[in-house]
Amino acid sequence: MTSDVIEQNAAGRGSATGADDALKIDFCGMAFATPLVLLSGCVGFGDEYTRIEGFTHASVGAVCLKGTTGSARLGNRPHRVAETPMGMLNAIGLQNPGARYVVDHILPGLDFTSTRFIANVSGSTVEEYREVTQIFDDSPIDAIEINISCPNVKEGGVAFGNDPDMSARVVEACRGATKKPIITKLSPNQTDIAHNARRCIEAGTDGFAVINTLMGMAIDAETRRTIIGNNQGGLSGPAIKPVALLKVHQVYQVAKAHNIPIIGQGGVTNAEDALEFLIAGASAVGVGTALFYDPLVCDEINRGVSAYLTRHGFNNVSELTGTLTLNG
Amino acid sequence: MRRPLSIMRASPSEGWIELLYRVVGEGTALLSRKARGEQVNLIGPIGVPFRIDESRTLPLLIGGGVGVPPMVFLADAMRQSHKQLEPLVLMGSETPFPFRARPSQIMVSGIPGDVIAAMPLLEDWGIASRLASQQGYAGCHEGYVTDLARLWLEGLDGDALGKVSIFACGPEPMLAAVARLARDHDLPCQVSLEEYMACGVGGCAGCAVPIRTAEGVAMKRVCVDGPVFPAEAVFPG
Numbered sequence: 164m165t166s167d168v169i170e171q172n173a174a175g176r177g178s179a180t181g182a183d184d185a186l187k188i189d190f191c192g193m194a195f196a197t198p199l200v201l202l203s204g205c206v207g208f209g210d211e212y213t214r215i216e217g218f219t220h221a222s223v224g225a226v227c228l229k230g231t232t233g234s235a236r237l238g239n240r241p242h243r244v245a246e247t248p249m250g251m252l253n254a255i256g257l258q259n260p261g262a263r264y265v266v267d268h269i270l271p272g273l274d275f276t277s278t279r280f281i282a283n284v285s286g287s288t289v290e291e292y293r294e295v296t297q298i299f300d301d302s303p304i305d306a307i308e309i310n311i312s313c314p315n316v317k318e319g320g321v322a323f324g325n326d327p328d329m330s331a332r333v334v335e336a337c338r339g340a341t342k343k344p345i346i347t348k349l350s351p352n353q354t355d356i357a358h359n360a361r362r363c364i365e366a367g368t369d370g371f372a373v374i375n376t377l378m379g380m381a382i383d384a385e386t387r388r389t390i391i392g393n394n395q396g397g398l399s400g401p402a403i404k405p406v407a408l409l410k411v412h413q414v415y416q417v418a419k420a421h422n423i424p425i426i427g428q429g430g431v432t433n434a435e436d437a438l439e440f441l442i443a444g445a446s447a448v449g450v451g452t453a454l455f456y457d458p459l460v461c462d463e464i465n466r467g468v469s470a471y472l473t474r475h476g477f478n479n480v481s482e483l484t485g486t487l488t489l490n491g
Numbered sequence: 492m493r494r495p496l497s498i499m500r501a502s503p504s505e506g507w508i509e510l511l512y513r514v515v516g517e518g519t520a521l522l523s524r525k526a527r528g529e530q531v532n533l534i535g536p537i538g539v540p541f542r543i544d545e546s547r548t549l550p551l552l553i554g555g556g557v558g559v560p561p562m563v564f565l566a567d568a569m570r571q572s573h574k575q576l577e578p579l580v581l582m583g584s585e586t587p588f589p590f591r592a593r594p595s596q597i598m599v600s601g602i603p604g605d606v607i608a609a610m611p612l613l614e615d616w617g618i619a620s621r622l623a624s625q626q627g628y629a630g631c632h633e634g635y636v637t638d639l640a641r642l643w644l645e646g647l648d649g650d651a652l653g654k655v656s657i658f659a660c661g662p663e664p665m666l667a668a669v670a671r672l673a674r675d676h677d678l679p680c681q682v683s684l685e686e687y688m689a690c691g692v693g694g695c696a697g698c699a700v701p702i703r704t705a706e707g708v709a710m711k712r713v714c715v716d717g718p719v720f721p722a723e724a725v726f727p728g
Contacts, residue, residue, distance in 0.1 A: 204695060211694035211715075215534065229696070237701075237710050244689045244697035246492045251689065258696050258710050455492055455689045458534070 185472050186465060188224065188481050190424055190447050191344035191369045193279050193305055195224025198441070198468070198480050199461050200372075200426050202451035203227035203283035203308060203348075204255060208269045215458045222461040224447060225279035227372075228265070230310050231299075233291045235261040240392035245381045250400025250430070251452060252381050254393035257285055257313070262298040270302055279305040281346065284337065287316040289323075293336040300341035308346045309337055309368075312375045324350035324359070324375070331362040338367035346426065348372040351403075351410050360414045364421050371418060372426040372449065374410045377403055400452040404430030408443050415444025415485055424484075432460065434467020441483040493534065494518050495688050495698075495714070497660070499560035500567055511560040511589060534691050541565055541681050541719050547656040548576055551643070553669055555583040555636055555661025561683055563610070565658055566618050579643065580613055580620040583636025583665065592622055592630060601646020606632040606639065636661075637668040644676050652676060657722070659683070670726035680722035686713040703727050 186197040201212075201223050208228050212218050220226060238258025245252045259265070265282070273280055282299040284307055286292040296307055311324035311333050323329040334347055347363045349356055351374040360371060376397025381390040389395075407429025414425055427445025431437055432453040440448045453460045472480060500509040514523050525531060543550070550569060554562030559582050569576045579599060582588070588610075595609035597619040606621050608630030613620040623632040623639045632639040644652065655676070659669040660683035673680030686698040693715035702711040703724045711717060 205690065207694040207696070211690070211692050214692050214715075237708065238696065238699060241698075241700050242687045243699060244492075244687050244695070246687075251492055253689070253695070253697060255696050255699075258699060452689075455691075455695070457532075458690075458692070 183465065183469050185469060185477070185479050187479070188446060190224065190426075191306060191346065193225065193344060195279065195447060196221060197224050197461075197465050198447045199223040199437070199464060200281075200428070200447050200449045201226045201454070201461075202428060202449045203281075203310065204229055204253070205451040205454055208265065209273050209280055210269075212454070212458055218458050220274070220278040222465060223278055223450075225281050225305070227281045227283050227308050227449075228269075229259055230257045230283045230285040231259045231262050231265050231295060232257055232285050232287075233262060233294050235259065235264065242390055242392050243396075245390045245396070247379070247381055247398065247400075248402060250398055250402035251455075252379050252391055252396035252398055253376070254391050254396035256393060262295045266298055266302040266304075270304065275303055275305070281306045281308050283308045283310050283348075285310040285313050286333075287313060289332050289336045292333050293340045296337040296340040296345075300343060304343065306344040306346060306369075307337060307341055308348055308372060309333060310348050310375070312348070312350045312352070322350060322352065324348075325353045327353075327355075327359040327362040330359050331366040334363045334366035334368050344369040346370040346372050348375050349410070349414065350375045351377050351406055351429075356410050357413045357417045360417045364418065364423055368423065370424045370426065371414055372428060373414050373445070374403070374407045374429050377406060399430070401430040401432055401436075404436060404439075408439055411440055411443040411445050412487065419444065419485060431464070432457075434464045434471065437464050437468055438471055438483070441480065442485070442487045444485040444487070446481060446484050492689055493691060495537075495685070495691065495718075497557070497561040497564065497683075498536065499563045501564070511563075513557075513586070513589070537691050537714050538718050539716065541658050541683070543569065543573055543576075544656055544679065545573060545575065547654050547679065549647075549651060549654040549656075550576055550578045551640060551655055551657045552578055552580040553583075553636055553640055553657065553659040553661070553665075554580070555659075555665040556585070557685065558660030558662070558665070558683070559584065559589070561660045562658070563612065566613055566616070566620075570616050570618060578618055580610070580618060581623065581636050581640050581643075582610065582620065583623040583639075583661070585624060585626060587626075587628070588622060588624075592628070594630060595619065595621070599643065601643040602639070603632065603642065606630065635665070635668065637665060637672055640669070641672055644672065644678075652678070656680070659722070666722070667726050670722035673722055674728055681719050682722045682725055683718045684713050684720060684725065685718070688714050690714070700725070 239256030424446035427440030428449025592608035699710040
């Protein structure tokens, strides 16, 4: 069937990278072939991008699967995405077939030798987070990422991640349900991300993903209506990179003393962006929205990071983490 | 972000595809300024195509606006690989058609005699086509393309009607009207949908739309589960 094989104009590009030892890192005890991580929500349940000729999971250290809840969710009405200046809004609404289905029917189809697969755990209640984590605990999944940006339906619909107490309760509940590495995905939509990070460390997180999307809105002036079906959505793409860099820097100030590593993410589109996140304090770098216009972008980022390491005399990419010099 | 575009013609043996698009924004403006020999980056082909039932020898292809090019593609596929079919292509547009219409030499019973404007490319292939618009373009049916389709269907006898199947692409109100038309005449109908897309490979679920299935409503991705769906699954009665 021709539609199963998608050809990508790859003129002048080599095959996948990933064999470079200088790019190999340890993240929460997991061996990553490169510091790159494909972000949750951008790459489905791990299989979809393999339709693209030239794409391979070997280019990245890990793949975060789509946000998964206790039972199946249909997600939001259209439109779910809209392009905005230097970025895009999305409000997918956690469409997923439920954790049990993912573990029983999707994970068995994934090639766990090609990369590390990380589950993204979501819920409407603390109990749901715990239950989903428990389901993934009894599976071959390599780690659990907690999406704490979901609305807390029992307490007024405020996102768990916007409040340090609620964040800590979610992390604590998940911690009690698994021994696998837990990565907490912090929201930028809060006053003091460093304080929240501190509480999550106390609650037992092993790592952080910084940042989730920034909430935004797009309006069609002609019709005077919102473009996104859900009215509001999460902003991603290069537009949010400066915000993300600051948040990574702030979380790193708290996390470094505890050896808690960070996946820095938000608008990464090339090697220079990735390097900036590493310098700001990230140990790994997430790539999401950039895949939408260049599915092979990770190979290019790997090559650029490798070249930088050689040029600056670093033996391994981990030596770059947190090497930022602030102005006195 | 990439934009989903339909293909108007393709030659696998010669290795080319032809796109027909209107310049509406920055992306299409940039595309229109590409010179011969320049490269463009695309992902494709994506999605599930129209399914052709060869026992239904009178396919009715309805394209509106952006839905015109895929109907040309489908007519071309029928011409090349399903020679026993006798397609009729009806097109609607409220902006000038992207070709110079010419009076058709192919008679179609049931179509009013003054509706003679046809697409030259289809005409050259020996495929009957007619145009509709509310803008009063010469030789076009004045009204909706679905009204013209209804006129044609109502002119068919029961035997001929049983050989019709409908294929449509265009704006949602047009597709809804096509679905009604198919339901009224108890005809199989497939519609090709448009939605904002991000990844184009099924990874982001950004283009999902509600589709009725045997198990109830499901959110299906237009990019890989579609864009073609049964009309009754998109527009239940």
